[in-house]
Amino acid sequence: MLQLLYTLVLRLTLPLVLLRLVLRGLSRPARELRLGERLARGVPAPPVEVWVHAVSVGEVLAARGLIEHLLARTPTCRVLVTTTTPTGAERLHALFGERVAHRYTPYDLPGVQARFLDQARPRLLIVIETEIWPNMLDACAERGIPTLLVNARLSARSARGYAQLGRLTAPTLRRFALIAAQGRGDARRFNALGAEPERVRVTGSVKFDVADDPERETRSAELRAHWGEGRPLWIAASTHEGEEARVLAAHRRVLEHHPEALLVLVPRHPERFDQVAALVETHGFRLARRTDPDADVSGAQVLLGDTMGELAGLIAAVDVAFIGGSLVPVGGHNLLEAAVAGVPALVGPHTFNFAEITTRLIGLGGCARVADSEALAARLTDWLAAPERRAAIGANGRAFVEANRGALARLIGLVEGYLPKG
Numbered sequence: 001m002l003q004l005l006y007t008l009v010l011r012l013t014l015p016l017v018l019l020r021l022v023l024r025g026l027s028r029p030a031r032e033l034r035l036g037e038r039l040a041r042g043v044p045a046p047p048v049e050v051w052v053h054a055v056s057v058g059e060v061l062a063a064r065g066l067i068e069h070l071l072a073r074t075p076t077c078r079v080l081v082t083t084t085t086p087t088g089a090e091r092l093h094a095l096f097g098e099r100v101a102h103r104y105t106p107y108d109l110p111g112v113q114a115r116f117l118d119q120a121r122p123r124l125l126i127v128i129e130t131e132i133w134p135n136m137l138d139a140c141a142e143r144g145i146p147t148l149l150v151n152a153r154l155s156a157r158s159a160r161g162y163a164q165l166g167r168l169t170a171p172t173l174r175r176f177a178l179i180a181a182q183g184r185g186d187a188r189r190f191n192a193l194g195a196e197p198e199r200v201r202v203t204g205s206v207k208f209d210v211a212d213d214p215e216r217e218t219r220s221a222e223l224r225a226h227w228g229e230g231r232p233l234w235i236a237a238s239t240h241e242g243e244e245a246r247v248l249a250a251h252r253r254v255l256e257h258h259p260e261a262l263l264v265l266v267p268r269h270p271e272r273f274d275q276v277a278a279l280v281e282t283h284g285f286r287l288a289r290r291t292d293p294d295a296d297v298s299g300a301q302v303l304l305g306d307t308m309g310e311l312a313g314l315i316a317a318v319d320v321a322f323i324g325g326s327l328v329p330v331g332g333h334n335l336l337e338a339a340v341a342g343v344p345a346l347v348g349p350h351t352f353n354f355a356e357i358t359t360r361l362i363g364l365g366g367c368a369r370v371a372d373s374e375a376l377a378a379r380l381t382d383w384l385a386a387p388e389r390r391a392a393i394g395a396n397g398r399a400f401v402e403a404n405r406g407a408l409a410r411l412i413g414l415v416e417g418y419l420p421k422g
Contacts, residue, residue, distance in 0.1 A: 001167075002165060002167050002168040003134050003135075003138075003168055006134060006168060007109060007110065007135060010107070010108060010109055011109060014107060014109070017107070018035060018038070021035065021038070022035070024271060034103075034104055037103045037104040037106070038104055038105070038106060038107050038112075039106070039107060039112050039115075040106045040112050040113075040115040040116040040119065041115075044119040045080060045101070045103050045116060045119040045120040046078070046080065046101050046119075046120065047078070047119075047120060047121045048078040048079060048080040048101060048120055048121070048122050049074075049077050049078050049079070049122065049123050049124070049420045050070055050077065050078075050079050050080070050122060050123070050124045050125075050126065050419070050420070051079075051080045051081075051082065051120055051122035051124070051125045051126070052066070052067060052070075052079060052080070052081045052082075052125075052126045052127075052128065053081075053082045053105065053125065053126070053127045053128060053131055053136075054081060054082070054083055054088060054092075054128040054129075055083060055084045055085065055088060055105075055128070055129070055131060056083060056084060056085040056087060056088040057085070057087050057088050057091045057308075058129075058333070058334065059083075059088065059128040059129050059131075060081070060083065060088050060091045060092050060095070061091070061207070062128055062129060062151050062205075062206055062207055063081070063126075063128045063151075064095060065206055065209060065408045066126070066150070066206070066408070066411065066412065066415065067079060067081070067096065067100060069408075069412050070419075071096075071099055071100070073419070077420075078101070079099075079100045079101070080100065080101040080102070080103065080120055080122065081096075081100050081101070081102050082102070082103050082104065082105040082106070083102065083104065083105065084104065084105045087269075087270060087308060089102055089104070090308060090309075091308065091309060094309055103116075106136075108133040108134070108135045108136055109135060110135050110138070110139065113135050113136050113138075113139035114139050117139055117140065117143060117145070122145060123145065123420040124145065124146055124147075124148070124418055124419060124420060125140050125145055125146070125147040125148070126147075126148045126150055126415070127147060127148065127149045127150070127176075128150060128151055129150075129151055129152060129153055130149075130152060130153055130154060130158065131149075132149070132162075132169075132172055132173070134168060134172045137172055137175035137176070138175070140175070141175050146177040146418050147175060147176055147177060148176065148177060148178045148179075148180070148415060148418060149176045149178070149179045149180070150178070150180040150203075150411055150415065151180065151182060151203075151205060151206050151207075151407075151411070152179050152180060152181045152182060152186060152190065153181070153182045153183075153186050153205075153353070153354075154181075154186050154189045154190055154193075155331065155352040155353055155355060156185075156189065156352065156355070157331070157352045159189040159192070159193060162193050163192075163193060166193070166194070169193050169194060170193060170194025170195075171194070173190065173193055173194050173195040173196075174194065174195065174196055176195070176199060177199060177418060178199055178201065178414060178415075178418065179195055179199055179200045179201070180201050180202075180203045180410075180411050180414055180415075181200060181201065181202050181203070182202075182203070182204060182205040182356070182407075183202065183204070183205070183356040183357075184202055185355070185356050186202075186356070187200050187201075187202050201414060203407050203410040203411045203414065204404060204406065204407030204410065205336075205357065205404075205407055206407045206408045206411060207334055207336050208336060208401055208404040208405050208406075208407055209405050209406070209407055209408040209409075210312075210336065210337070210340055210401075213312075213316075216313070216316050216341065217316075219313055219316070219317070220313070220316040220317035220341075221317075223313070223314070223317035224317055226297060227262055227297050227298070227303065227317075228260065228262065228297070228298045231260040231261065231262055232254075232258045232260065232261040232262070232319060232384040233261070233262050233264065233317065233318040233319050233320075234254070234261065234262075234263060234264070234318055234319060234320040234321070234322065234380055234384065235263070235264040235265075235266065235305075235314055235315055235318045235320075235321050235322065236263060236264070236265050236266065236322045236324055237266050237311055237314075237315060237321055237322065237323055237324055237333070237337075237338075238266060238267075238268040238311070238323065238324040238325055238333040239265065239266065239267050239268060239276075239324035239325070240267075240268055240269075240324060240325050240328050240330050241272065241328075242328045243324055243325070243327045243328045243330075244265065244267065244276050244279055244280075245279065245283075246327050246372070246373040246376075247263070247265065247322065247324075247327070247373070247376075248263075248265075248279070248280065248283045248285065248302070249373045249377070250373045250374075250376040250377035250380060251263045251285070251301070251302065251377075252283075252377075253374070253377035253378075253381065254377055254380050254381055254384070255301065257381045257384075257385070258381065258384050258385070261301075261384065262297075262300065262301065262302070262303060263301065263302045263303070264302075264303045264305055264314055264317075264318060265280065265302055265303065265304055265305060266304075266305035266311055266314065266324075267305075267306075268324060268325065268333070270306070270308060273304065273306040276304060277289065277304050277306070280302045280304065285301045285302045286299060286300050286301045286302070287300060287301075287302050287303075287304060288300035288302070288303050288304070289303075289304045289306050290303060290304060290305050290306050290307050291306050291307060311337065312337045312341070315337050315338050315341055315343055316341035316343065318343060319343070319344075319383070319384055319387075319390055320343065320344055320345075320346065320380060320383050320384060320390065321337075321338040321343045321344070321345045321346070322345070322346045322347070322376065322380075323335050323338065323345055323346070323347050325350070325353070326347040326348035326349065326350050326351050327348035327349075327350070327372070327373070327376070328348075328350065329350045330350060330353075331350055331351065331352045331353030331354075332347055332348075332350060332351035332352070332353050332354050332358065333353070333354070334354060334357075335347065335354065335357060335358060335361055335367060335397075336357070336401060338367075338397065339361065339366055339367075339397030339398060339400055339401050340397075340398065340401045341394075341398075342391075342394035342395060342397060342398045343394055343397070344366070344367070344368075344383060344390050344393035344394050344397065345361070345366070345367040345368075345397065346367070346368055346369075346370055346376060346379055346380070347367060347368075347369050347370070348369070348370060348371075348372075348376070349369065349370075349371055349372075351369075360400070361397060361400055364396050364397075364399075364400050365392075365393060365396040366393060366394075366396035366397030366398075366399075366400050367393075367397065368393075
């Protein structure tokens with residue numbers, strides 16, 4: 001009954017969802033919206049062996065190593081990746097070009113999912129992180145297509161939400177042949193919600209297995225030289241609405257002690273770039289934009305990171321990184337890009353999306369938590385004046401990453417048993 005109600009609600013909200021996509025995509029050419037794909041209409045999905053579902057940029061990056069393995073394992077293996085967001089699609093194309101097919105995620109209605117599967121005919125579905133769609137899983141089960149939830153994470157907050165739909169959540173989770181959880185806490189929460197315990201494994205987070213970039217130091221040195229050699233640099237990465245104002249307030253305090261400091265401000269969502277640029281200027285800061293080749297960065301106080309795909313490089317070039325989505329109740333974002341680069345990280349009070357990793361990294365001295373904008377300013381002011389302390393904190397973060405590598409190999413070992421033969 002709950003699944004029928006769920007499906008009815010989706011049917012009723014479909015026009016609003018499509019209208020929202022159109023409104024959010026007004027700045028893009030119509031052909032890029034590809035609305036028909038959300039309904040499995042128009043150009044059909046190509047037949048493939050493996051379907052990988054990744055929502056957006058973070059999930060695409062998490063899936064990268066696994067997709068590379070699939071492509072290398074069997075040269076003729078055809079892989080289809082679905083994303084929900086255009087930024088995820090853009091990142092996928094930047095990483096793989098035409099080596100994998102892409103479609104936007106079909107809406108989770110029985111008819112739409114059936115039509116999509118009739119087109120693609122995958123022999124395996126791999127879902128990245130926390131995408132649990134009842135009708136998608138039912139349609140795969142009806143066709144005998146095994147489904148795997150990998151690099152799976154489930155915060156305590158999300159678990160409480162799923163628990164309220166227990167009679168829908170439990171049977172849906174049992175559709176997964178394997179749940180490869182990032183941590184023990186995630187595994188416990190999946191089991192508590194009704195997953196089959198024998199199908200839940202702890203593999204760790206594949207984000208620890210990010211490949212070290214041999215050119216990182218050269219590129220970061222080039223960026224620092226361009227931005228101003230020797231000036232204090234900090235980044236606010238993946239910020240959200242309501243957070244940038246607090247970050248700018250902290251930066252104003254930082255400038256009182258470090259007048260030459262530069263804030264690299266990178267909003268999480270590209271459709272907000274212009275809005276955030278206007279906010280920076282409203283607050284009276286001298287602004288430069290990363291996409292403006294003629295911008296005077298040396299004289300700027302804030303550099304807007306209005307590009308896609310280079311966040312890791314920007315983080316590696318600064319002295320301190322603040323990871324956004326944590327001063328507002330979004331739940332935080334991945335700290336590991338800072339840790340792998342040896343850059344000390346700061347987070348706000350809201351980190352439930354990455355609770356286990358954040359807690360462990362703080363405990364090992366590779367990160368610190370701040371309560372609000374004032375505390376952020378105080379910690380930044382302190383760290384920007386203490387290069388030896390920054391180096392020690394950054395080294396702790398890098399050691400944390402090195403000690404936890406291996407999740408991708410463990411995950412591949414489990415996935416191998418489900419991959420199509422022949």
